[in-house]
Amino acid sequence: MSELxxxxxxxxxxxxxxxxxxxxxxxxxxxxxxDEMLRFYWKLGKDISSMNExxxxxxxxxxTVSDDLKCSGKLNL
Numbered sequence: 317m318s319e320l321x322x323x324x325x326x327x328x329x330x331x332x333x334x335x336x337x338x339x340x341x342x343x344x345x346x347x348x349x350x351d352e353m354l355r356f357y358w359k360l361g362k363d364i365s366s367m368n369e370x371x372x373x374x375x376x377x378x379x380t381v382s383d384d385l386k387c388s389g390k391l392n393l
Contacts, residue, residue: 371377
């Protein structure tokens with residue numbers, strides 16, 4: 317009977333380790349995704365700022381970019 321209890325405890329510890337490892341993996345993955353998205357948004361902001369300087373005030377640049385991004389799946393670029 318003691319072997320069964322020991323096996324049950326080992327099994328419970330194994331399950332706890334798997335659960336903990338899984339959660340750590342989820343956290344590491346989300347951190348990598350957040351890092352990549354931050355890089356994308358930083359570059360996007362930089363690109364938009366540069367393009368705005370090129371086109372200048374009053375050209376409707378932001379409106380055009382907004383409209384184009386909303387329907388980007390429909391554009392044939």
